[in-house]
Every structure is written in structure tokens, then in C-alpha cells.
Amino acid sequence: MPPGPIVDGAQDMARALVRMAIVSADSFVVLTPLAGGVSSDIYRAELPSGVVCVKRALPRLKVAADWQVPVGRNQYEAEWMRVAAGIAPASVPRLLGEDREAGAFAMAWLPPERYPVWKTLLAEGAGTRAMARHVGDVLGRIHAATADRADLAARFATDALFHALRLDPYLATAARVNPAVAARLSALVATTAATRRVLVHGDFSPKNILIGPDGPVILDAECAWYGDPAFDLAFAVNHLLLKSAWRPRWRAEYAAMTRELVAAYRAHAAWEPWADLDARTAALLPGLLLARVDGKSPVEYLTADAQAAVRRFAHVHLREPAASVARLVHDFAP
Ligand SMILES: Nc1ncnc2c1ncn2[C@@H]1O[C@H](COP(=O)(O)OP(=O)(O)OP(=O)(O)O)[C@@H](O)[C@H]1O
Ligand SMILES: [Mg+2]
Structure with missing residues (x-):
């Protein structure tokens, strides 16, 4: 049996990648969480076809204060990337797919050694x-x-x-x-x-x-x-x-x-x-x-x-x- 796109705690992300048609349901995916984000879960996803970055909005922000925000905001981020790509294509990550149901999208992976913050x-x-x-x-x-x-x-x-x-x-x-x-x-x-x-x-x-x-x-x-x-x-x-x-x-x-x-x-x-x-x-x-x-x-x-x-x-x-x-x-x- 193939391993399936399931890796420790990140099943939702893996399922979102399948719904975006970025991977097939039977492919092996390695998801590694990135540190730092307070408002989203963000992962490096290693797929058979290469590496991508996948991001999903959280309903409650990871800050000390109680700060809850609808996850629908993720779709506006993807929309912004579409508009900005038409104006300054070199200055936004390429959008690869979107799963509105999960409040997630995938974008090109920008390796930190070449793209420092x-x-x-x-x-x-x-x-x-x-x-x-x-x-x-x-x-x-x-x-x-x-x-x-x-x-x-x-x-x-x-x-x-x-x-x-x-x-x-x-x-x-x-x-x-x-x-x-x-x-x-x-x-x-x-x-x-x-x-x-x-x-x-x-x-x-x-x-x-x-x-x-x-x-x-x-x-x-x-x-x-x-x-x-x-x-x-x-x-x-x-x-x-x-x-x-x-x-x-x-x-x-x-x-x-x-x-x-x-x-x-x-x-x-x-x-x-x-x-x-x-x-x-x-x-x-x-x-x-x-x-x-x-x-x-x-x-x-x-x-x-x-x-x-x-x-x-x-x-x-x-x-x-x-x-x-x-x-x-x-x-x-x-
Ligand atoms: N496409 C990408 N390729 C590689 N790394 C990325 C990519 N997108 C984001 N990252 C890394 O993940 C970090 C967090 O990304 P982002 O700011 O989108 O998430 P966030 O959860 O909204 O963060 P915060 O709320 O803390 O600002 C970035 O600072 C960057 O280091
Ligand atoms: Mg950020």
C-alpha cells in the first residue's frame, strides 16, 4: 500500500494539497512546519515533483492576547498575490493552488538561503x-x-x-x-x-x-x-x-x-x-x-x-x- 499523503499532525495540509490537485492522494508528502508565523500554519512540503510552500489561516492567532479572526482571510491573500503578480511578477511568490474550503493555498518555495527575510x-x-x-x-x-x-x-x-x-x-x-x-x-x-x-x-x-x-x-x-x-x-x-x-x-x-x-x-x-x-x-x-x-x-x-x-x-x-x-x-x- 502506498504511504499516502499523511505526516504527523499535518493531515489537513496534505488533504488540501490533494484538493488543489498539486499531488495525487497516493503520493508521499513530507511536511515540515516553518517557525515564526503567528496567524497561520505554514509548511515546507516536499512532493514527488519538488518543494512547495503551503499556508493555512488559523482561527485564533498565536499571540498572548485573545485575538480571533475568520479564516476566510486566506482567500484575500491569494487574491492579492494574483493582482500583484500582474503588476510586479518578480516581487510575489508564484501562486500554485488554492483550497478555499480549508482556507489554504500553495505557493512556490523560496529557499531561505537565497531569500533571507x-x-x-x-x-x-x-x-x-x-x-x-x-x-x-x-x-x-x-x-x-x-x-x-x-x-x-x-x-x-x-x-x-x-x-x-x-x-x-x-x-x-x-x-x-x-x-x-x-x-x-x-x-x-x-x-x-x-x-x-x-x-x-x-x-x-x-x-x-x-x-x-x-x-x-x-x-x-x-x-x-x-x-x-x-x-x-x-x-x-x-x-x-x-x-x-x-x-x-x-x-x-x-x-x-x-x-x-x-x-x-x-x-x-x-x-x-x-x-x-x-x-x-x-x-x-x-x-x-x-x-x-x-x-x-x-x-x-x-x-x-x-x-x-x-x-x-x-x-x-x-x-x-x-x-x-x-x-x-x-x-x-x-
Ligand atoms: N513561499 C515561501 N517560501 C519559503 N518560505 C516562506 C514562504 N512563505 C513564507 N515563508 C516563510 O514563513 C514565514 C512566515 O510566513 P508568513 O508571513 O506568510 O506567515 P504568517 O503566519 O502570516 O506570519 P506572521 O503572522 O507571523 O506575519 C516567512 O517569514 C518566511 O520565512
Ligand atoms: Mg508574516
Whole structure:
């Protein structure tokens, strides 16, 4: 009897691969869980035909706080990959199959030795300005190509999911812990939720970007939403700012990367006046900074002192928003 696609605890994944017609029911599959994911199970799957990566959304996120989200979000991640592949094919993993019943999809396997995670490179001081520029360019191209598209707005009308995955756990949770700036944070939630201009990735962080031989590859679009471009831009810049709170010796370099990323992005941002988008991004940024200290998904790498400094900076700039991202980055010295 053939062994069948059943390996320790991963039977659901193996069955999903069969339903995607990626393997036959009688083939031998070796599934190895990948570490790191908090919102999904993600496996390296060795098949007779080669290696693929398979991802399935979890109903409850692996964080300390109780955070439950519908698994239907997985289909939007696959949809985002389809749209992005039409715009920047080298910058997304190739989608190989989808099983909506299981909330799973399969994509090309990108070996970690050739595709390191950008966050790891940044933490080691191995990030470059060219990488940051390329990341900004890809984000700008995706936003520009999806701007003011009614068809995409209908396909990604994921407002409720975006609220459950992003606005509530980040900004609204931070508001509950910081009553002094709660009204400002609520205003940011309202502005962000009401701005529907481009296809937003929703988790545009260095943790979700691999740096491959042909440039960045963007992963993990389960928060995809037709909404405010400022969210993705602020999200990316936020993580670069947090890196300088983490590794202060490279602060000047992280600031330079931020400028490169924003400049490359800006070159594509023609759907609205740059001053408007810049001001919305600069207003949102202190909210996202605070969310990474006091929200449901705080970054794991800041000391208590660094957290307090980020919190202080965020409070000041929530009360008096900077007019531009450049100004805010310049002022950032927690
Ligand atoms: N196609 C792929 N090939 C190889 N490795 C991958 C691939 N996709 C994801 N990974 C690895 O798995 C990790 C987690 O992937 P992903 O971010 O999609 O999962 P997640 O559960 O949504 O994560 P989190 O919620 O923590 O951001 C990535 O950082 C990367 O190291
Ligand atoms: Mg991820």
C-alpha cells in the first residue's frame, strides 16, 4: 500500500494539497512546519515533483492576547498575490493552488538561503539603501496600478476583516491603554477606514519581505484591503523607525533607508496630491508606533526603556502631527 499523503499532525495540509490537485492522494508528502508565523500554519512540503510552500489561516492567532479572526482571510491573500503578480511578477511568490474550503493555498518555495527575510538583514546591519529603494518602488507600483479601480474595490471590500485584523488590535487597543491620546487614535481609525483609494497589503513589514536575487518578494497579504495607501507606507516606515529604537547604532542608516523607501514610493504616487498622502502617513505613524508598544501585537525586541521612549514620542506627535514623513523621521530620537 502506498504511504499516502499523511505526516504527523499535518493531515489537513496534505488533504488540501490533494484538493488543489498539486499531488495525487497516493503520493508521499513530507511536511515540515516553518517557525515564526503567528496567524497561520505554514509548511515546507516536499512532493514527488519538488518543494512547495503551503499556508493555512488559523482561527485564533498565536499571540498572548485573545485575538480571533475568520479564516476566510486566506482567500484575500491569494487574491492579492494574483493582482500583484500582474503588476510586479518578480516581487510575489508564484501562486500554485488554492483550497478555499480549508482556507489554504500553495505557493512556490523560496529557499531561505537565497531569500533571507529583510527583518533579519536589518537586525544584522546587512540591510542596504538599495533594498529599501526597491521595496518602496514595488509598493508604489502596486498602489499606482490599483488606484481608483472600482473592480478591485469590490473584490477587496474587506473592511470588516481589516477592522478586526488591523484597526482594532493596533489603534483601538492602543487607545484603550492611552486615554490621553484616545481621541486622536479614534480619529485616525475613522480617517483610515474612510479612505478607499488603492489595494493595500495591510502587513507591509520587513518580517514579510524576502530579499531575493531579483529584489524584494512580498509575503503575507492576509490583511489585503481596498483602502488607504498611507497605511502600507506608514507601516513600512514604522518598522524602520522601530529598528532604530532597537539598534540605535545604525539609526542614521535606518533613517537613510526610510528616505530612500519613501522617495521611490513617491515617484509612483500620482493618484492624489503627495502633500495629502504625506500628511496622512505622518499622522498615522505615531499611532502605529504606539500600537507596536501598547497594541495586541507588540514588537518583541524593545527594552522597557525603549518602549517608554517610543510611547513618549508617539504621544507628542499624536497631539501635534508632523506635516510630512520626512519631518517625523528627522525628529525620531527616542
Ligand atoms: N513561499 C515561501 N517560501 C519559503 N518560505 C516562506 C514562504 N512563505 C513564507 N515563508 C516563510 O514563513 C514565514 C512566515 O510566513 P508568513 O508571513 O506568510 O506567515 P504568517 O503566519 O502570516 O506570519 P506572521 O503572522 O507571523 O506575519 C516567512 O517569514 C518566511 O520565512
Ligand atoms: Mg508574516
